[in-house]
Amino acid sequence: MEGGAKEDPQVSSPPSAELRTTLERIGLSQYYDSLVANGFEDWETVCCISEKDFEELGFKVGHRRVLQREIRKALGLPQNRAPASSCGGSPHISSVEASLADGQDGLKRKPTPQEAQSKRRYRRHPKPDPNAPKKPKTAYVNFSDHLRTFSEISKLSFVEIAKKVGLEWQRLPPEDKSWWENQSKDAQQKYEAELLEYMKHDNYTKYQAYLSDFRQKHPQLPTSNSGGSQRKHRKSPSSSDDGSALPNRSRSVEQREAGTFPEPSTRPSSASGQNDCVYIVNFAIGELSRMLEAEGSHLDLYDAHTLPPQHLVHSGVRAFFGGTDSLLFTYQESHASSLLERVYTTGEEPDPLALAEVFAMAAIGSYFDTNAVPTVARKSLYHSCGRLLKGSQEVDDLRYMRLFLSLAFYCIMENYTSARILVSAAIQIGRLRLPLSQNPADDSEEEGFWRKIFRSCIFVESWFCYSLRQRSMITSTDKAYACPLTAHGLTQISIQEGIRYQTTEIAMLAAATMEHVSSPDSLRVAAIRYYMDKLNAWHAALPLTMRLATLSSEDSDMLSPNQKFSLLLVHLLYLGAVTLLHRPILAAVANLSRNGTWEVDAPPEEVRGFENDCITAASQGARVVALLKADGTFPKQCWIVV
Incomplete structure (x- = not known):
């Protein structure tokens, strides 16, 4: 029920599963869909059903009494007198109370005016998206379903089953509980990947249009203050003057059922685009909170009143710039100092978003200087950042974009599944809030600043797709905005900015190459030539200072150690893409020696050329690794796998 206290997940029954089972047992399964569609989503809510509800839902009188008897039995109530309210403070009077108050099991009584005003108001729900991937069950729910397969448990009442499941879950040995949790985690990872893929389809767009139309026809009904504290809403510039607020941080009912967030509007200045940003921020923070809760860590958390040691945070932020600045543009050092x-200095209480930004930088920096920030402190900083985000009421969407980018980078290092969700949210916000069609020559200083951050988002997304063989969500518009410079324009920027630029360009090429390698066309020689031409063109356009020959010569002294390290990794990414591009066709050639069947649409001479290209790229990659080891700059944490 809205506004009610949240139950302990270890003793509560699974939503709808208990309801469906109970209705089937008493022969009323035909009412299940109608109940769920009108807000009676679990058995606890059904226990508070009223006579008015029965009328609205079309229950036959005899069926009402069957359900009322089951409710009284489940609640342990006498069959001949009215109980006190069993609905946890709900303002309406249940049908059980109404029927028993008269001492009549089958007759209706006329409600008093006060009762009529406090009857349950319906909160219409949209139909769930039939094409969306289904959200997996939690470890606890799967464990509960498993126990129900035993006859000695399935024959119990739903209350007894709930108690039994909660008790058995608490008694589970840690290794057995970990098994259930790992199964749930694997299912969640698969669901998130399917969800991101589904968001690119027309069915997703159509369902979002349906949701928009539904919300216009069925505005959210207000909830009674007597039901509990009202949730806070994050306001945006599109909030109306009458005090109405945009949806809260938790996903609304229709979004929870669909498992999605809205496709962004293409009009950055529109109210629709502003609302979409709110939903995207809510979705990302909700996923982050879910992950932190699933981790179940008991860490000391920091906030404005309990700050981490100043020297620890300063060391982490310093390591953050040393480890990421030559690859990713997220913050200017002067901004971080501010x-x-x-x-720590002004004495004024900082806003939650500023604290979250500082904590995120320090947590990421700890990966590049493990002596500066201990592992426990790093996790405390990250969890504190998540809690601050959950409670923040800020409306600066671009700051959220940058923070989601930073947290995605952290999640990548921790192998968290939320990394893709966070970087996807960052890109979606950028599409809504940035002038994607604007010429870089027309950028103000601030617009140029955010363009660089968006480019970093594109790099992380491309790297993610290349490393995990996932389909990229990057569009041609994204590419044109992130990397708009000509060869001449690249000569006008600093070496540092040039490295970041080239890093993003080769990452996008590598992601496209990996997508080709994973496709049925991986053996088409024409496609191999196409991607090889693209990779060679990128390599040929590199400035002399960024060439591999320069990096292994005395001329490399003009580069800082971090810049040199980053460029070597960029070359590794390029060489890895070349190697992977040729792998399928070389595997086909290897099969030729076994079965004598030529399965490649190219003459053997050209294929031998492919083989030579692959061997050359692999040997150069080994040379790059040797250079990294020789310089002693190879860190414990690295964003590329050789």
């Missing part, structure tokens, strides 16, 4: 001063 944030640190606001947190």
